[in-house]
Amino acid sequence: MSTDTRPLPFVYQFISGAIAGVSEIVLMYPLDVVKTRIQLLVGTGANAEYTGLVDCFQKIIRQEGPSRLYRGISAPILMEAPKRATKFAANDEWGKFYRKQFGVTQMNQSLAVLTGATAGATESFIVVPFELVKIRLQDKASKYNGMIDVVKTIVRTEGPLAMYNGLEATLWRHISWNAGYFGIIFQVKSLLPKSETATGRTLNDLLSGAIGGTVGTMVNTPFDVVKSRIQNTVKVPGVTPKYNWTLPSLQLILKEEGAAALYKGFLPKVLRLGPGGGVLLVVFTTCMDFFRGVHYGK
Template identity: 55%
Template sequence: MSEPVQKPLPFGFQFLAGAIAGVSEILVMYPLDVVKTRAQLSTGVSTGIVETLKNMVKHEGTASLYRGIAAPIMVEAPKRATKFAANEQYTTLYKKLFGFEKVTQSLSVMTGVSAGITEAFLIVPFELVKVRMQDKANLGRYTGTADAFKKIIAAEGSMALFNGLEATMWRHGVWNGAYFGLIYKVKDILPKSKDASEQRMINFAAGTAGGIVATACNTPFDVVKTRIQSYNGVGIKKYNWTLPSLVTVAKEEGFASLYRGFTPKVLRLGPGGGILLVVFETVSSFIRKNILKEE
């Protein structure tokens, strides 16, 4: 890597930096996530991003752009904190376990996949509630996040909150593996930064590139996850396990349907990936200099 090797932050500070990064990203980019979910649940012709946003504001009010945000906000801090902290912890573990002397791209992919799977176990109930609340078919069904949790458990049982866990593991394992692998590669290619401002630009470029490629890799799994989690126990359950569901969607709706919602998703998670990395590295740097007093 072109930048000097630093010791990992203590776990608590890794968690804090990841939490701040995650909340910052979601507050800026969340409306695109609502549009993405609507597109993924649609089996017909999807409208464009701008038209969807305009129709939502017109027919459902401006607040609809942030429908269901309480669930991801509740989990966003631990989710993003887990993403970065687990990645750092797996890096330390795998370096010892497999004899890596330094961080490589293959190690970055391995740790990213592992961190993504770990993250999936934490977030799946909140993802399910978010999907149910964002679904246009459920307008008026839930008064808020707590009400959604209560009604889902009452109607379907507490284990229903973990519907889509396997698909969530696929989604996050693939995304994180590609994201952290690309971050490593981009940073390795770009010249070493001369100051903090230039380093932030490098981090944004690396995070954005990682977010774009990771989104291209994991969108089919995200589409299937959304379909699985939208099922409310009524009627025939069409989607269950990830790989058979991928085949079903491609067969019935065409391969392109596996990329429903890709545009708003990549517009969120491309720059969003850059925001995540910049904020995480900036907060980490602040902690090193002002709290841990590292040189």
């Protein structure tokens, strides 16, 4: 990151996080579609509709057209600004809070993990409805006409509270990912040689962000698989869904499909969130540096 760490008002953190998030999703969204398709598969081996990342890409393009790789992007685009803004702003604000509570002046590894986890929990409450809409649209069997149709149908048939289906699984997913992401970024940056050049700092940001995103993905993928299945389940009054709560769902998938099923979609997910984590950090840092120049003067 930049050596200039002067604090900025929340509005600058919000705008920087929003720009970083939208930049990342526009670049990486097709991988998210493929990840969801693979995670929703119940079959394994030769019986699976998609045998892997490349096969899934090829079949979507051949059978449904290239535009299908961007189906549902309106929901995450609308989500990404508040989501990423909340992620970085919450990480910064919770970091200040914990440093004050524990009486330390500098961030350390333990505080970086705690801060990231708390920021992830904060972020979860923002993203659940958008994630729900996105999952319903990304499913191959989706019959919805678009984002508004998804919302109207869910509210009408499942009730308004159904827009928060999967909240518990989302909390698990975001707490684990953010703890890994921000914790690893702190550790990697402490090990990398310090750079006095803008190019060197950008490379450090890309490397630490990519490693952080990869480790976060390794930790949270089982929760992401469960979240996708819970949110793609249409609730029927009086019927207990097959996938309902996180830990029982993890046990069910493990029993029925084996341990490997808990990491379905891992490759497209890590290909997105590894490099995507680097993109996020670089864009966020660049924006924050720009706004410091605006706010404090060159």
